[in-house]
Amino acid sequence: MTRGVAITGMGIISSIGNSVEESYISLIENKIGVSEIQNISTIHANVIKVGEIKKTNEELIEELHLDETNNFSRTAMIGALAAKQAVKNAGITSINEFRTGLISATSVGGMDMTEKHYYDYFEHPELVKYITCHDGGDVADKIAEELGLKGMVTTISTACSSAANSIMLGARLIKSGKLDRVIVGGTDALAKFTINGFKTLMILSDNYNKPFDNTRKGLNLGEAAAFLVLESDELVAKQNKKVLARVSGYGNANDAYHQTASSENGDGAYLAMKKAFEVSGLKPSDIDYINVHGTATPNNDLSEGRALLRIFQDEKVPDFSSTKPFTGHTLAAAAAIEAVFSVLAIQNGVVYPNLNFEQPMEEFDLQPQTSLKNKTIEHVLSNSFGFGGNCSTLIFSKS
Amino acid sequence: MEALKQELKEKIVTTLNLEDIAIEDIADNDPLFGDGLGLDSIDALELIVILDKDYGIKLVDPKEGKSIFQSIETMAAYIEANRTK
Amino acid sequence: MTKKTYINGVGCISTQKTFDTVFLEEAVVNENENVLKIVSPAYKDYIAPAASRRMAKGVKNGIVAAALAVKDAGVENVDAIITGTGLGCIEDSEKFLTAILDNNEEFLTPTSFIQSTHNTVAAQIALTMQCKGYNFTYVNGAVSFESALLDAKMQIEDNEANSILIGGVDENGAYTTALFKLSGRIKQDNQEPYHLLNATTNGAVYGEGASFFVLENEKKETTYAQVLDIEMINTLEVNEVENKIISFLKANNLEISDVDAIVLGFDGNAAFEKYYSELAQNAFAATTQLYYKHLCGEFDTASAFGLWMASKIIKTQDVPEITRVNSVTKPAYNTILLYNQLNGKNHSFTLLSK
Numbered sequence: 001m002t003r004g005v006a007i008t009g010m011g012i013i014s015s016i017g018n019s020v021e022e023s024y025i026s027l028i029e030n031k032i033g034v035s036e037i038q039n040i041s042t043i044h045a046n047v048i049k050v051g052e053i054k055k056t057n058e059e060l061i062e063e064l065h066l067d068e069t070n071n072f073s074r075t076a077m078i079g080a081l082a083a084k085q086a087v088k089n090a091g092i093t094s095i096n097e098f099r100t101g102l103i104s105a106t107s108v109g110g111m112d113m114t115e116k117h118y119y120d121y122f123e124h125p126e127l128v129k130y131i132t133c134h135d136g137g138d139v140a141d142k143i144a145e146e147l148g149l150k151g152m153v154t155t156i157s158t159a160c161s162s163a164a165n166s167i168m169l170g171a172r173l174i175k176s177g178k179l180d181r182v183i184v185g186g187t188d189a190l191a192k193f194t195i196n197g198f199k200t201l202m203i204l205s206d207n208y209n210k211p212f213d214n215t216r217k218g219l220n221l222g223e224a225a226a227f228l229v230l231e232s233d234e235l236v237a238k239q240n241k242k243v244l245a246r247v248s249g250y251g252n253a254n255d256a257y258h259q260t261a262s263s264e265n266g267d268g269a270y271l272a273m274k275k276a277f278e279v280s281g282l283k284p285s286d287i288d289y290i291n292v293h294g295t296a297t298p299n300n301d302l303s304e305g306r307a308l309l310r311i312f313q314d315e316k317v318p319d320f321s322s323t324k325p326f327t328g329h330t331l332a333a334a335a336a337i338e339a340v341f342s343v344l345a346i347q348n349g350v351v352y353p354n355l356n357f358e359q360p361m362e363e364f365d366l367q368p369q370t371s372l373k374n375k376t377i378e379h380v381l382s383n384s385f386g387f388g389g390n391c392s393t394l395i396f397s398k399s
Numbered sequence: 400m401e402a403l404k405q406e407l408k409e410k411i412v413t414t415l416n417l418e419d420i421a422i423e424d425i426a427d428n429d430p431l432f433g434d435g436l437g438l439d440s441i442d443a444l445e446l447i448v449i450l451d452k453d454y455g456i457k458l459v460d461p462k463e464g465k466s467i468f469q470s471i472e473t474m475a476a477y478i479e480a481n482r483t484k
Numbered sequence: 485m486t487k488k489t490y491i492n493g494v495g496c497i498s499t500q501k502t503f504d505t506v507f508l509e510e511a512v513v514n515e516n517e518n519v520l521k522i523v524s525p526a527y528k529d530y531i532a533p534a535a536s537r538r539m540a541k542g543v544k545n546g547i548v549a550a551a552l553a554v555k556d557a558g559v560e561n562v563d564a565i566i567t568g569t570g571l572g573c574i575e576d577s578e579k580f581l582t583a584i585l586d587n588n589e590e591f592l593t594p595t596s597f598i599q600s601t602h603n604t605v606a607a608q609i610a611l612t613m614q615c616k617g618y619n620f621t622y623v624n625g626a627v628s629f630e631s632a633l634l635d636a637k638m639q640i641e642d643n644e645a646n647s648i649l650i651g652g653v654d655e656n657g658a659y660t661t662a663l664f665k666l667s668g669r670i671k672q673d674n675q676e677p678y679h680l681l682n683a684t685t686n687g688a689v690y691g692e693g694a695s696f697f698v699l700e701n702e703k704k705e706t707t708y709a710q711v712l713d714i715e716m717i718n719t720l721e722v723n724e725v726e727n728k729i730i731s732f733l734k735a736n737n738l739e740i741s742d743v744d745a746i747v748l749g750f751d752g753n754a755a756f757e758k759y760y761s762e763l764a765q766n767a768f769a770a771t772t773q774l775y776y777k778h779l780c781g782e783f784d785t786a787s788a789f790g791l792w793m794a795s796k797i798i799k800t801q802d803v804p805e806i807t808r809v810n811s812v813t814k815p816a817y818n819t820i821l822l823y824n825q826l827n828g829k830n831h832s833f834t835l836l837s838k
Contacts, residue, residue, distance in 0.1 A: 043588060043589045044589065111581075131663050131669075132667065135625055136569070136570060136572070137570070137623060137627075137830065140624055141718065141829060150720075152717065153627075153716070153830075154627055154628075156620060157622070157623040158602075158603045158606075159602075159603055165620060172642075193580065193584065193597075196592050200448075201594050201598075252620070253617065254615060255616070256615060257611075258611075259604070259607065260441070388610075388619070389619070390619055416537035418533050441595060444593065445594070451591060
C-alpha cells in the first residue's frame with residue numbers, strides 16, 4: 001500500500017461557514033446553508049433554494065483588501081479567500097521558496113460579472129476591465145496574484161467533478177516529482193447562467209434536496225470555494241510539517257453514455273472507484289465512510305447507488321452520506337469542499353448525517369447515515385461526477 | 400387538429416435541427432423517441448419549452464412528457480385539451 | 485524505466501486549409517482582417533447528421549481534428565482524452581446568456597447550456613469514440629493546451645497510459661469578439677494591413693481552430709517527433725525569459741546552440757512583443773526563428789497549431805517559407821523549442837526532438 005500524498009493545509013468558504021472550523025461546527029450541529037437567494041435577482045427566486053454565501057461582493061472586496069481598480073469576479077474572490085486560508089493553515093510564508101503550483105477548478109469562472117455587465121460594456125468604459133473575467137483561467141490568475149505565486153498555474157473544468165480532478169492532478173504532480181507542493185481546489189460562485197441552465201434541465205428541486213430518498217426531486221445549487229495544500233514527503237520531513245491526512249487514491253473515468261445523464265448502471269462511477277482502489281492499494285472493505293456525490297437528482301442517485309452496489313459486491317456498503325443538503329451542489333467546488341469535509345471526518349472520527357432522508361429508494365436497499373455518528377475513520381472515499389460523463393473518485397486516509 | 404399537427408411537425412424539425420428529416424415523412428402515429436424519430440431526453444426538454452412558449456402549458460415534472468410526447472397525435476391531443484394560448 | 489512520449493498522429497482544423505493538404509502549401513496570409521475564420525472541413529464525412537444537429541462549431545471541429553489524428557496515428561482506441569480550451573464553445577455561451585437576458589429567464593432550452601460547458605468537446609469525443617478512460621479538460625488561458633500536453637506526458641512516463649488523444653480547441657463568437665475589440669485584446673478595426681512582426685499597435689489578430697494529437701509511448705512509422713519536455717510558468721518578466729529557457733534546456737542536457745529552430749508566438753501585440761523580440765534579437769539570433777499566428781490567428785489554444793507545425797517540420801524536414809521570421813537555415817531540424825505567452829501571462833516552453 002502506498003502512503004499517499006500529504007495534505008498540510010485547508011481553506012474553505014461556503015454557505016455553512018467562512019472557515020474550516022465554522023464549517024465543521026455546522027456539519028456536526030446540523031446548521032444548513034440552503035436558503036432563499038439574496039444576492040442575485042432572478043425570477044426563480046421563489047421556486048428555488050440555494051446554498052448562498054451571505055456576503056455581498058462589496059464585503060468580499062473589503063475582506064480581501066482589494067482597491068477600487070480591481071476586477072475580481074465573485075468566483076475569484078471566494079477562491080482567493082479559501083486559497084489564502086489554506087496557505088496560512090499550511091504555515092507557508094514564502095510561496096515561491098519551493099517548486100509550488102496552483103491547480104484551480106471552476107465551471108463558469110467569472111460568468112457572474114459577464115452576465116451582470118454583458119450589454120453595458122459598450123456604454124460604460126469603467127466596466128471594460130471585467131471583460132477578461134470571462135476567461136476560464138482568469139480566476140486562477142487572480143488567486144495566483146493574491147498568493148504571489150509565479151510558477152505553474154492551471155485550471156480544470158470538467159463540470160461538477162472539476163475540483164476532484166484538480167486534487168488528482170496535484171497529487172500526481174507531487175508523486176512524479178514535478179512539483180514540491182501544490183495548492184489544489186476549486187471555486188464557483190452562483191450565477192444566473194448556472195441557475196437557468198440547471199432549470200432548463202429540470203433538475204432543480206423547489207424544496208430542500210433529499211439525497212438517496214425515494215421522493216427526491218432534484219438538487220439545490222450552491223456556491224463555495226475550497227483549497228488544500230499538498231506537499232511532498234521530502235518537504236514534510238524537511239520542515240517537520242503536520243500532516244492533516246493523505247490523498248491515497250484517485251480515479252477518473254468517463255461514462256461515455258450521455259451528455260448530461262449518468263448511465264443506468266453507473267459504469268463511469270464504477271470505473272472511477274475501481275481505479276481509485278487500484279491506485280491506493282486499498283480494498284472496498286477498508287473504507288469507513290463514503291461522502292457520496294448524492295446530488296439528489298433522480299438520475300444521479302440511482303446511477304451512483306448502483307455503482308456503489310457493484311463496487312462493494314456482496315459486502316455491505318459502508319456508512320455513507322451526501323453533505324449537499326448542508327451546502328447545496330457547489331459544482332466545480334463541490335469535490336474540494338467535500339475533500340475538506342472528508343479530512344475533518346478522519347480527524348474527528350465522525351460520519352455526517354445525510355439530512356432530509358425519509359424513505360429508501362425503491363430500486364435498491366441502500367440507506368444513508370441519517371444522524372451524526374462517531375467512529376474511528378481511517379479511509380474516506382469521496383465521489384464527484386459531472387456532465388459529459390466525467391466521473392472522479394478520491395480516497396483520503398489517516399496520516 | 401390537422402393544422403396543429405402540421406405545425407408541430409414543422410416546429411420539431413426546425414427546433415431540433417432534424418435537417419435530414421422531411422416533414423411529410425413524419426406520420427402522426429410515429430413514435431417520436433426511440434425507433435421512430437430517434438429523439439432523446441434533451442429533445443424532450445426542448446419540447447417542454449415549446450409547450451410552454453407557444454401553447455402556454457407548463458410541465459413541472461419532465462416525466463409527464465413521456466405520455467404526452469409519444470407521437471404527434473398524442474402531443475396534438477394534449478395541446479388541444481390544455482392550451483392557454 | 486520512464487517511457488518516452490511520441491507524437492504519432494496529428495489532425496488540424498484551422499483558419500488555413502490544414503486538412504487534405506501536404507503542409508501549408510496553400511497557406512495564405514490575410515493581413516486585411518483582425519479576426520480570421522476557420523476553413524471548414526466537410527463535417528458530414530465525419531459526423532452523422534443526427535449526431536451533429538446539436539453540436540457547437542468547436543465540438544464539430546474538435547471531433548473532426550480528433551478523427552484525423554486518430555486515423556493518422558493508425559490507432560483504433562486511446563486510453564485517455566485530454567483537451568484544452570480557453571473559452572469553450574463560446575457561441576453557445578453567448579446564445580444561452582443572450583436568451584436569459586432577452587427573455588427575462590423564460591422559455592430557455594438546455595441545448596446551448598450543455599454545449600457551453602467547457603468539457604463538452606472532450607466529452608463528446610469520448611461519447612463518439614466510446615472511450616471510458618481518463619477524460620480531462622483544462623481551461624487556463626494560453627496554457628490550456630500545454631496543461632493537456634503535460635498531463636498526457638506524465639501519464640505516459642508513469643506508465644498509466646499507452647496512447648492518449650490530446651487537443652486544443654477554441655472558436656470565435658461574434659459578441660465576444662466585439663468585446664475583445666473593446667477591451668483591446670483584438671486589434672481595432674480599420675487599421676489594416678495587420679502585420680504581426682514589428683507590430684506598432686496593441687492587440688492581436690484573432691483566430692480559431694482545433695489541433696489534436698495522438699501521443700504514444702512507442703516510436704513507430706507514423707511518428708512525428710518526441711516530446712522531450714514541457715513547462716508552464718504563470719508570471720515572468722521579459723528579462724527573466726532567457727534564463728528560464730537556459731535552465732529548461734539544461735534540464736534536458738541541451739544548450740541554446742543545440743536548438744535548430746525556435747517557434748515564437750508573435751501575435752502582433754506591440755505591448756508584449758518584447759517577450760519574443762528580445763529572444764529573437766539576442767539569445768536566438770543564430771537560430772532559425774519561426775512563427776505561426778499570422779496563419780492561425782491568436783487564441784488561447786493557438787499554441788496547439790504551433791505544435792502541429794513544429795511536429796510537421798521535424799517529420800518532413802520541410803520549413804515552409806511563410807513561417808520564417810529570419811533567414812537563418814540549419815542543415816537539419818531535429819530539435820525545436822516552442823515558446824508562447826499571452827499578454828505577459830501563462831508562459832509555456834515545449835521541447836521537441838526527432
